[in-house]
Amino acid sequence: MAVMRFFIGSVLFSLITLTSLKAQSTLFESYDCRPEVEIIKQIETEKRMRELAYRDSVRLAQEHLAKLKAEAYLLWLEDSVNGWKNWSVVENFSFGRDRGNLPMIADVHALHPVFRDKVMQLIALCRQKGIELTVVETYRTHSKQAEYKGMGKAYTRKGAGRSKHQYGLAVDVVPLVNGEPEWENKALWRKIGIIGEQLGMRWGGRWRYLYDPGHFEWTGGIRPTELVQGKLHHPKLIEQYPCIEADLRILQRYWNNWESEQSSWAKKEE
Numbered sequence: 001m002a003v004m005r006f007f008i009g010s011v012l013f014s015l016i017t018l019t020s021l022k023a024q025s026t027l028f029e030s031y032d033c034r035p036e037v038e039i040i041k042q043i044e045t046e047k048r049m050r051e052l053a054y055r056d057s058v059r060l061a062q063e064h065l066a067k068l069k070a071e072a073y074l075l076w077l078e079d080s081v082n083g084w085k086n087w088s089v090v091e092n093f094s095f096g097r098d099r100g101n102l103p104m105i106a107d108v109h110a111l112h113p114v115f116r117d118k119v120m121q122l123i124a125l126c127r128q129k130g131i132e133l134t135v136v137e138t139y140r141t142h143s144k145q146a147e148y149k150g151m152g153k154a155y156t157r158k159g160a161g162r163s164k165h166q167y168g169l170a171v172d173v174v175p176l177v178n179g180e181p182e183w184e185n186k187a188l189w190r191k192i193g194i195i196g197e198q199l200g201m202r203w204g205g206r207w208r209y210l211y212d213p214g215h216f217e218w219t220g221g222i223r224p225t226e227l228v229q230g231k232l233h234h235p236k237l238i239e240q241y242p243c244i245e246a247d248l249r250i251l252q253r254y255w256n257n258w259e260s261e262q263s264s265w266a267k268k269e270e
C-alpha cells in the first residue's frame, strides 16, 4: 500500500512539474526581464504547486497557478505604468536651502539602473562609516533645470538638456548630522567624495567653478552628444544587467510622465 502511494505520488509530481514548466515558459517568454515581484510569485507558485500536487488534485493546482500568474502580471502592469507616481519627492527648503518652487524628485529608482546601484552602494558604505546620507535630488526635469538656470549661477551652469541629472545619471546628497543637513563641513564632504570616487563616480567636490560636494555623476563612457540622442547604455552593460534595455524603456516612460507633469506645473506658475 505504501509503495503504491509512493508510486502514484511520484507520477503525479512529475506530471505537475512538467505541466508547470511548460505553462511557465509559454506565459513568461513574452518578457524575460521580469521584475522581482514576478520572480517571487513564481517561486511561491512552484512551492504551492508541489504542496497541492500531493494533497489535492492536478486541477486545483493548475487553477491556483493561473490565479497567481494573473495577479503577478497585473501587479507588474500596474507598476510599469504608474510606478512613477510613487517616486519620493522633496519640497523646497526641506534641507534648509532654497531649491526653487518645483519639487525635486529624490527617489533612487528614478536613476539609471547602473548608477542607482552605485548610489545605493555609496549610501551603504557611508552608513558603515557612521555617515548618514540623504538624497536631495535624482532625476531632474527640463522645467526644474530651467528653474535653477533662472535662479542664477550658484545653482547650475548648465541649461536644459545639459545636466547629467536630466538623464538619471547624477544625484545630489547631503549628510545628516543629528538629523540636520550639514552642508558646510568640508572634511565630512571629503570622506563622502572619496567613497563615491572609489565607486567610479565623478564627484562635484573636485570642481573649481561651482564647487558642488553633494553632487555625484556617472556616464559609463556615454558621451554628452550620445546622451542628447537618447543613448543610455553600452551593449557591454547587458552582460551585467541583462534587463537593462527593458528597465530603461520603462524608466524613460516614467521620466516622460514627470516631464509633462512638471512642465504643466511650471506653466501654471508663470
Ligand SMILES: [Zn+2]
Binding pocket: 165, 170, 171, 172, 214, 215, 216
Ligand atoms: Zn547635482
